[in-house]
Amino acid sequence: MRRILITGALGQIGCELANRLRQLYGDDAVLTTDIRQDLTEATLSGPFRLLDVTDGNAFYEAAQEHRADTIIHLAALLSATAETKPMLAWQLNMGGLLNALETARALGCQLFAPSSIAAFGPDTPKNGTPQDTLQRPATMYGINKVAGELLCDYYFHKYGIDTRGLRFPGLISHAAPPGGGTTDYAVDMYVNAVKTGKYTSYIDKGTFLDMMYMPDAIESVIKLMEADASRLKHRNAFNVTAMSVDPEAIAVSIRRRLPNFELDYGIDPLRQAIADGWPDAIDVSAAREEWDFCAEYDLDKMTDDMLSSLFGKQLYGKKGAILL
Structure with a gap:
């Protein structure tokens, strides 16, 4: 990661991740984007751009003009809201991810796309939930996340895009x-x-x-994105908690x-x-073994x-x- 574009940068993860990445790589290296603008540090401490991630052309232009080598795609409608607005959730969560993947493919970018424990379902083992297990979620958000995991795997195997991701728990x-x-x-x-x-x-x-405290979540994103690709067997949906x-x-x-x-x-x-x-409670042994995850x-x-x-x-x- 050297030139980074973050979508959904004013959300709960994005605002803290943007600040941390700017500390590590420099203020100008991190372009924050969101569909709205405010006067917080995420918009004021470095370059910011209004971006609707469902607009594929605008997505590509933002990444190209920033000369991004990494896209961290956080823009999404979350679980409870998605369940009250399922069609909007599908359009934003899946349409935005496809635009992120296509932009990454066109520009050769590394891509981080978060998944969630919502990708599991009522029939998934409840305790010690394995890295690889039955995923039949009963919510639109969960369906989006399972589909997103598969899409990221597809773009890695078919196009060689360096896609990576975490199944986040609740973040505090x-x-x-x-x-x-x-x-x-x-x-x-x-x-x-x-x-x-x-x-x-x-x-x-x-x-x-x-659950996970946000500082651990932020460091996990960075550690995964900087990890040696040859160690990654799972790549797109590591259990972390x-x-x-x-x-x-x-x-x-x-x-x-x-x-x-x-x-x-x-x-x-x-x-x-x-x-x-x-x-x-989920099992995080794959993350520990493949990129040394530790909370x-x-x-x-x-x-x-x-x-x-x-x-x-x-x-x-x-x-x-x-x-x-």
Whole structure:
């Protein structure tokens, strides 16, 4: 990676990944793009361009003019939102990915396209979910992700495009608000613990889901993209995770710092049904063996950093912070 284009750069992953890549490769080396523009660091610290990823010509022009050798394609409609707008999800998630792949093919770019634990389904083994296993998701988002994994494999085998990807678990971050995912309750819980001292979870107790703190997710993307290609057997959909938790486990971790934190439940049937179809805990041995994946943050270490960061934003009102 030397000249990088990021789509969906103002989303939860993109804003932090853009900042990290600019630290590593230089501000001008990273072109951030999104369908909207704001005044956060992702748009102000280096080149930014408005881009609708469903416009293939505009996608190609942006990558060509930037002289990109790497595309990190993050623009997508996430799980819960996709389930309420399935046709839009298909058009954006699949149309945008095809345009990313075709641009990468035309320009010879390396391509990162994220997958998700949503690519699994109700019949997938729930615990120790293997790297290679049954994938029959019951949501539009999950269907998009399975199709995306296969498309990236196809472009690698047919055209030799260096496609790589991760099956992300729920990602927890204090830098940007969540964007319509099923695991967003975890971020909301930390924000409300600082803001009000209480939270009503839309996911039920005992619903275990894989999670990862955003710094680990960012470093995983970079490590995979810089990995020796000869080691990669799976390439496009590596299982990665740092912990398997339910709302009660997060609440217990929060109460180490905020003993009076209150958690109750108001279950959202849509998001609960989605979560029930996902694994409890996935196996990451392929990522460890093929590119030395290792997560730094466990639940308590993540909680301490989340709360410290959120309290700091509440006190000092940093630009781009979640408003508390």
